Amino acid sequence: MTIDRVALARRAETELAGALVETEVAGIRALLDPMGGMILPSLDMLVVSDLHLEKGSAFARRGMMLPPYDTLATLTLLSRLIVRHDPKIVVSLGDTFHDRVGAALMPVAFREMIAAMARGREWVWIAGNHDPDGVFGLPGISADSLCHGGLTFRHEPSAGPQAGEIAGHLHPAAIVTRREKSVRRACFATDGARLLMPAFGVTTGGLDLNHRAMTGLFNRPSLIAHLLGRDRIYSVRYGNLKS
Amino acid sequence: MAARHYLLAVNAIDSPPPRDGLPLLPAPFTGWFAEKGWQPRAHQLDLLARVSAGEDMLLIAPTGAGKTLAGFLPSLVSLTHRGRKKPGTAFTGIHTLYISPLKALAVDIERNLMKPVSEMGLPITIEGRTGDTPQGKRQRQKLNPPDILLTTPEQLALLIANGEGERFFKDLRYVVLDELHSLVTSKRGHLLSLGLARLRTLAPEMRAIGLSATVADPMELQRWLVPQGADEVRHAGLITVAGGAKPVITILGTEERVPWSGHSARYAMADVYAAIKEHRTTLLFVNTRSQAELLFQELWTINDDNLPIALHHGSLDVGQRRKVEAAMSENKLRAVVATSTLDLGIDWGDVDLVIHVGAPKGASRLAQRIGRSNHRMDEPSRAILVPANRFEVMECQAALDANYIGAQDTPPIGAGALDVLAQHVLGSACAAPFATEALYAEVTSALPYADLALDTFRQVIEFVATGGYALKTYERYARIRQTADGLWRVSNPQVAQQYRLNVGTIVESPMLNVRMVKRNARGAVGRGGMSLGKVEEYFTEMLSPGDTFLFSGKVLRFEGIRENECLVTQGFKLDPKVPAYAGGKFPLSTYLAAQVRDMLADPERRSHLPEQVRDWLSLQHAVSQLPRADELLIETFPRGQRHYMVAYAFEGRLAHQTLGMLLTRRLERMGLKPLGFVATDYALAIWALEDMGWAFQIRQPSLAALFDEDMLGDDLEAWLDESFLLKRTFRNCAVIAGLIDQRHPGQEKTGRQVTVSADLIYDVLRSHEPNHILMQATRNDAATGLLDIGRLGDMLARIKGHITHRALERISPLAVPIMLEIGREPVAGEAQDAVLAEAAEDLIEEALGVIPD
Missing domain, CATH: 1.10.10 (Arc Repressor Mutant, subunit A)
Known part of the structure; x- marks a missing residue:
């Protein structure tokens, strides 16, 4: 369904990163990275969303022994992004952890990885529905939302058109159809006014742009899906998803 | 009806008198036999004697030989000697466990076994236990077990996992395994073999009795029935009963044109309907549930006489199924359209004709299905085969020959x-x-x-x-x-x-309950209404409100999904979407494949085929050639902007798919730019930008090199590493192994929130622990099942030095069926990014001012 982000995390350790795509949100320049993060050069800021760290452990606590490698893979990808762009501010747009106790129970090794990434930067943890209490014992500040540089950063998109809103939560994905063949990928979704971030965690699913939860969020004629490809971003206008 | 009872079809015609020294049947039995004017058959007494002497036994007998009575006779006799349990005696566990592959079969046997037991007045209690048994009754069964319990492999697993299993099974004497040849195959057979091993630990005195139709390798079943030791080969005893009257089977003769490809057999409806009218009760079998729906609807469209024709398949509501089964046994129906849920040795009513629509794929499945009509050994069964396309005509002819010579192919038990x-x-x-x-x-x-x-x-x-x-x-x-x-x-x-x-x-993929609701005057959808059965969730997710689809024999209008229910109203359209169910497509069996190859190669056998098929093959003979028996025919030809290659391998869809994957990798490496492939049961077609025919002629590459067995080495490894096919296999393994939960009705509301994608788990394991135990299980599965690598390997060895290449200027008649399949396969792997790139080009063109069409 979505691209194999675990393999991507592995490759990211050695290979060159993919090309960025430039777009604008509420008149502010944004660069989209195929690894799943967004750079706002004017704010020197990196935005990622829906990391869902410790998802494997959350399931293991309920008797489902999922592989314990998701946190490491997600953090590897994130650290690669940070090394590449060296941002002054990092914003994690909520659902950083898969459940409320995830942050408290995360092994020390992962905690140290995050601390190393945060060194010399500001870090903002926006609360999400999975982790409404924010994070524990990690550098940076927790907040319900953030207004900065003419943009509003929050986890769940608010109803109706909202110029300048950057949100996550919905895990947007799109299906491209050409010559009777279909491909589904996670995507950044923007109509130029607001932007929805793809889920960054390696074990997260996606929700189609046609899903009713997306209704009313975008001005569809100007909506573009920026799909995460292997080493580049594929930008397809909403109306052109189906050939 | 009573006299036609198949359990008791023991008229004395072919039974020699019992041998001396056999244990005497208790009085109620001899009296009952005498009253009916029957006498027990030799194999029934033989089995009784050997089992009573402490042997585990396998009985192989054709349908109608009194096999089931034979299997139960040791229990009935033993229980009669024991007498009725006195009130107040200590807890007694079950005496006999009967296991059948189908719920419906267990229900059927209960009905048929109760009859002689009550007529003889035997002091025996008999009860069934299936997934449909109410909770209260199950609880009661644990506290007060019946003497004989009739159940399925899944229920056995549940019973032994229960803390009280030890107590429940401590008095177990016999396990009767019905339709053993179909119980032992696949993972279900593996689970059952483990259950049986557990039963032997709990009740060391227990003896196993296997009942089976004719199989190619009885020894494997004999070994399956008894515990295996470290250094000795042990096996159960064997009693074989020779076959009864030969079935009368014909291929539907028709004036209509048999289509090139497809599986609907729409062309034959008028002829099928005419056959139904000429018989008392007809069973119509198809290979998939969607075919069943379609056939049922087509028949009702032309049912001018309003004949009672019913539908029966596994997705229908259990109440609906029971109703059909009851009507069937009361002879109230003229025809039933069914899939494999009605398969195996079930006998209902006076069926005098079996019609099989579509290719029967495996010869043993055909024999099984034909056995349905006229459950008496001394009367021939009647059956009509209806091929849905021209290749199936040949397959039907091959299956027909196979049934006459009694050849059976059973899938191997496997590791x-x-x-x-x-x-x-x-x-x-x-x-x-x-x-x-x-x-x-x-x-x-x-x-x-x-x-x-x-x-x-x-x-x-x-x-x-x-x-x-x-x-x-x-x-x-x-x-x-x-x-x-x-x-x-x-x-x-x-x-x-x-x-x-x-x-x-x-x-199963997640299922939603289909409920018929009504719209009120304001157009709002009401609550309540009849439950029609279940459909896969992915299917409903494709639908938009207002779409119509075919289910339960009705055209339904999709209204929406509420919790775990798919709400529908009566649809008033005639051209619905047909449910696309997963699975159910059997690949061509090795045996039938060999028969079809042989038929193509042998002019004498070809002459028995219908005229239009003969004409088609003659035309092929004229413009190209027919593949010879032990040869692989390859045709190459250009069409449109592309170059095609068709390999007539006749090894089944799965093996062809694997071959296609591996060949395209090789062709890609050799610079021939393959674009795609499509596989059917009979052939594989690959298309490319470069002229493959020319490349083969100048031996760059030679066909021998292209089809070398070494493709099963590195190429296979490399492909498996990036293949999407394995993910589906992995999902099944993960559910069975208990890594992720099977979803259940009623849980969906919360289930949706806690499910995790098996694909993602697979990605994680592949990258971090490629040798994890579940990855091993997945690869084993894929090699035997989905990829059919064993069969592909056999073929590559067989055709070595026997590849014939025909470079043609245009498509050949034999290639037409597979060429019609092109364009229906989804894209996988590397080609995904190509699709995305093309889509992205559109945006660039738009940006440059090119107006998209």
Whole structure:
């Protein structure tokens, strides 16, 4: 369904990163990275969303022994992004952890990885529905939302058109159809006014742009899906998803 | 009806008198036989004698030979000697366990066994237990077990995982395994073999009685029935009964044109309907549920006489199915359209004709299905085969020949699956604490697991406990733990509960209940209404409100999804979308494939085919050639902007798909730019930008090199590494092994929020622990099932030095069916990014001012 982000995390350790795509949100320049993060050069800021760290452990606590490698893979990808762009501010747009106790129970090794990434930067943890209490014992500040540089950063998109809103939560994905063949990928979704971030965690699913939860969020004629490809971003206008 | 009862079809015509020294039947039996004017058959008494003497036995007999009565006779006699249980006696566990592959068969046997038992006034209690048995009755059965319990493999697994299993089975004397040839195959057979091993531990005196139709290799079944030792080959005794009257089978003769491809057989409806009118009761079999829906609807469109024609398949509501079965046994129906749920030895009413629509694929399946009509050995069965396309005409002819010569192909039992073992290990822990060595000894006494290494077994236990990962972070969440005494115990009661919800080896995609609702005057959808059955969730997700589809024989209008229900109203359209069910497409069996190849090569056999098929083949002979028996014919030709290559391998769809994957990789490497391929049961077609025919002629590459067996080495490894096919296999393994939960009705509301994608787990394991026990299970599965590598390997060895190439200027007649299949396959792997790139080009063109069309 979505691209194999675990393999991507592995490759990211050695290979060159993919090309960025430039777009604008509420008149502010944004660069989209195929690894799943967004750079706002004017704010020197990196935005990622829906990391869902410790998802494997959350399931293991309920008797489902999922592989314990998701946190490491997600953090590897994130650290690669940070090394590449060296941002002054990092914003994690909520659902950083898969459940409320995830942050408290995360092994020390992962905690140290995050601390190393945060060194010399500001870090903002926006609360999400999975982790409404924010994070524990990690550098940076927790907040319900953030207004900065003419943009509003929050986890769940608010109803109706909202110029300048950057949100996550919905895990947007799109299906491209050409010559009777279909491909589904996670995507950044923007109509130029607001932007929805793809889920960054390696074990997260996606929700189609046609899903009713997306209704009313975008001005569809100007909506573009920026799909995460292997080493580049594929930008397809909403109306052109189906050939 | 009573006189036609097949259990008791014991008229004396072909039975020699009983041998001396046989145990006498108790008085109620001899009296009852005398009253009916019957006498027991030799094989029935033979089996009674040998089982009573302590042997495990396999009885092989054709349908209608009184096989089931034979299987139960040792129990009935033993229980008659015992007499009725006196009130107040100590708890007595069940005496006999009967296991059938189908719920419906268990229900049917209960009905048929009760009759002689009550007529003889035997002091025996008989009850069924299936997934449909109400909770209250199940509880009661545990407290007060019947003498004979009729059930399915899944229910057995649940019973032995229960803490009271030991008590329940301690008095077990006999296990009767009906339709053994179909019980032992696949993962379900693996689970059952482990259950049987457990029963032998609980009741060492227990004897197994297997009942089977004719099979190619009885010894395998004989070994399956008894515990295997480390260094001796042990097997059960064997009694074989020779076949009865030969069935009368014909291929539908028709004036209509048989289509080139497709599976609907729409062309034959008028002829099929005419055949139904000429017979008392007709059973119509198809290979998939969607075909059943379609056929049922087509028949009703032309049912001018309003004949009572019913539909029966596994997705229908259980109440609906029971209604059809009851009407069937009361002879109220003229025809029933069915899939494999009605398969095997079930006998209902006076069926005098079986019609099989579509190719029968495996010869043994055909024999099984033909056995349905006229369940009496001395009267021939009648059957009509209806091929849906021209290749199926040949396949039907081959199956027809196979049935006459009595050849049966049964899928091999195979090495025990590790995911099934994981499920059994968890079940064992739920029943009682176990020691590694003791359970290992029990498990390896089951034939499929006889060669299991102790080390692998330990890995499976680790997997059950904490997931078995190299990174040990889940110790504190372990499901089972080894305590100081060395025994493994479940950590908490929720583990057992989770096990019970996930037992079984048949993994269905998530299902939604289909409920018929009404719209009120304001157009709002009401609540309540009749439940029609279940459809796969992915299917409903494709629908938009207002779409129509065919289900339960009705055209339904999709209204929406509410919780775990798919709401529908009466649709008033005639051209619905047909449900696309997963699975159900059987590949062509090795035996039939050989027969079809042989038929193409042999002018004498071809002459028996219908005229339009003969004409088609003659035309092929004129412009190209017909493939010879032990040869691989390759045709190449250009069409449009592309170059095609068709290989007529006749090895079944799965093996062809694998071959296609591997060949396209090789062609790509050789610079021939393959674009895609399509596989059918009969052939494989590959298309490319470069002229493959020319390349083969100048031997760059030569066909011998292209089809060399070494493709099953590195090329296969490399492909598996990036293949999407394995993900589907992995999902099944993960569910069966208990890594992810099977979803259940009623749980969907919360289930949706806690499910995790099996694809993602697969990605993680592939990248971090490629040798994880579940990855091993997945690769084993793929090699035998989905990829059919064994069969492909056999073919590559067989055709070595026997490849014939025909470079044609245009498409050949034989290639037409497969060429019509092109364009229906989804894209996988690397080509995905190509699709995206093309889509992105559109945006660039738009940006440059090119107006898209």
